[in-house]
Amino acid sequence: MNDEGDLLKEDIRDEGNETKASRMSKLRNTRKEVTKLHSFSTEIGEVDIANSKDNTGNSTQIPTAPQLSSRMKHIKQEMAKNHLQFVRFEATDLHGVSRSKSIPAHFFQEKVIHGVYMPRGYLELIPNPKDNEVDHIRATCFNSDIVLMPELSTFRVLPWAERTARVICDTFTVTGEPLLTSPRHIAKRQLSRLQDSGFSLFSAFIYDFCTFGVPEIINSKTISLPASALLNDHDQPFIQELVDGLYHTGANVESFSSSTRPGQMEICFLPEFGISSADNAFTFRTAVKEVARKYNYITSFFIETGFCNSGILSHSLWDVDGKKNMFCSSSGMEQLTTTGKKWLAGLLKHSAALSCLMAPAASCRKRYFKESKDLKESVPTTWAYNDNSCAFNIKCHGEKGTRIENKLGSATANPYLVLAATVAAGLDGLQRNDGVLAAPEDGTDLHQPKFSEIPLKLEDALMALEEDQCLRQALGETFIRYFVAMKKYELESEETDAERNKFLEYFI
Template sequence: MSGIDKVLALIVQNKIAAIRFELVDIHGIGHSRLITSRHFKDKAVHGSSFNLLALVLDPKGIKFSDSGMCIDDVDAVTYPVYETFQNLVWCQSTARILVEPTIKGEYIPQYPRNNARRLLDRLGEQGVSLFSSFVHEFYLVDEKTGEPAEKSCNYAATSRLCKLEAFINLLLACLPRVGVDVESIETLDAPGQLRVTYKSAFGVGSADNAYTFKSTVKELATRNGFVATFMTKPWPEHRGSTTYLCHSLWSLQEHKCIVFDSTAENSLSSTCQKWIAGILSHAQAITALMAPTVNCYSRFETSPTSHAPSNCSWGIGNRTCAIRVKVDGSKRTIIENRIPSSGSNPYVVLAATVAAGLDGLLTDMPLKAATEGSAYDQGYDLPELPLSLEQAMEVLETDEVILDALGKDFIKYFLAAKRHECSEALRARKVAVVDGESWEHNMYFDTI
């Protein structure tokens, strides 16, 4: 059965009345048109028009300029990605399908999902696929009071789960129904902060799962009197939230994991070592892509208390490093990229990681010695990660490998969006409309 036929059958089976045709913008925020089920086939085959204004807005819906997109004289034509169809069980007779925008029959290079797919295809040309999942942290907040849904900072205390039981049960009931196979949920050492893990997927399916996870959590929270915020650091006195990318490399030909080698140093294969070396070589440049909001850098500024990396380090099981490797045999060894903040876009994180790691593979990049002990120890003399979005963008613009891999159109689009945010933050501080923390809260708390 073809992709469209499977979706049409699901529409009938689940008595779906309407389907959200959903785009994901540079911030990871969804924008959708509701298409009635009786017109789904026509819109799927011939495309559905979509105003590209949706892709050039900041998180609060203000248009930014210099994106490189021609949005005034032409609409995009969007086509559904059939494997992303999901019945939204918490909605009445409503489903969702992700769409990809085209102009004159060509995919739009600025669109984050398109770019991630393209980079994964380049990795596939080397006979390698990416198997990955994101580990998400977020705050659950009472919508009326604006305070965390529970007040304890006692890490993983069972009593805290009792206070959040109703919402957690809702997640456990709904997330698997939209393709997110939850493995674990725990409370962290900040009030109302949760961490959720789920099963991995190959290719861009990992980022699809991450977007589905975040949008589902936020929607369920809204429907039940809460706000789920993936803003990286909503309160300066509490720890920041992260979105680790846990991944491994697999051989396309043999369909097996290729990061473990029991005979090698640290039990890591030469392919794995080159991959990690590539990520570390470009870590400073890709920080802008993985920590893409003004607010993200308050997480780095407060290392080590924020549990965030501060430099271009890697280690075996070492939580203080930017890259943590968990060695556990041929099938369970995992590379954990700890740079991304919770406010990141999973498609951009995936693309940036692949771009950097792929350079390590293509150039046979050697891996420096692992960091033992705390990577925060200044004695290691490791390159520091940027401490502001402005600084991070400057470094990004000097890395020709990453610029070339992600493409000039995407980079121009990304930088336009982020310069707009930096400019708005600076303007707010200069005119004393709000202080910096209040501006960040207004911009990101409800939206990201």
């Protein structure tokens, strides 16, 4: 996927490698280039563009001025054809929830040039963070505005919202710097690192979610009943409209089915290259709520017992051109290649820290107990071939070839952070010389090393994330400090948040 904001990638480096003054100067100059491209695209704006994504979903390729012009022409045609009245400028907050501003359609071209302003606190969610908790580097004020700059290739008419379209945005400070706590920005940085190493990521999310009948009054004590009618295969208008709507926004659903509990559904997306898989998951998280309301349902990533549903990232590593799956050999052998085993070793090594980003609330981590009554502080990370009970399940069947399902995640996790952390951990495995991972059936303990224990308490997972130097460097010191501070703040009001999340559909 091309992206005008990707001009920034060459100037984004670890915060400690440059002086603040030189960073500010470079990023401001880059922002000017981005604005020029936006301006050029809206002034010319008279060529058509296909609505489809490129073959690789490459988020690091800089679009040319004619490409931007072509996108604006297509958008104008779509707006006229669908008689659009409003366009949502959407960005993800740290929890993966859409934060948007809707603007009248006739202001769209102007906002493409200058961006849309939004209070910074909408995305970072901590009021007045303490100086000793959050690094204020590159931030004049955490109560200031940020700027939403749209990625034009993500413009889509929303089938479930009347005469409305949306465009996914990247976020900048008012001084022109990318917001270092932006999950989408962090994910794109990791995909850029992966491309520089000669690889691309082919991935898809698999989500469980629950559907409840809407009660007359919603409050913290309300009990909602599961919409068990969804278990009948002949009576699924809600899920069918959801899947069809997602298709028209570019998020292709491979399958959907009822799951193990009443009102619980599973939805599997088709894999895509690059940032597109996380964009699809982000789109789904908003779509499922809006379509459900049309049928007098509410949807939740929590189940009725307060546990979180699962959110799985199925992924495989391909060459940079997207032509060869690097997890399986040309001879057709099912087991992981040496490259695949190194990637998996990285996931195992960093699984404690990964779990903090993928199960980011106390309710999420209940899944790791597996209903065991043993008083433990952690559980070992497990992996195996074609075993759905493991944290990392290597699936060797199907037309897509060998792939790894990262099952550490809950459905409440931010998909961009899940993608970014998985890439960062996998890359570390590729770049280290720790030997080849042994298979579980080999009778060794190499597949469950001591450092792969998963903490059961969120507090311990936060500590593991803080101590993981690889992820700190990859995701950025600013993000790590802010994320940890936010989670500690949330732990102080855990019970209240759990009730609010379940019934008001805000998922933390």
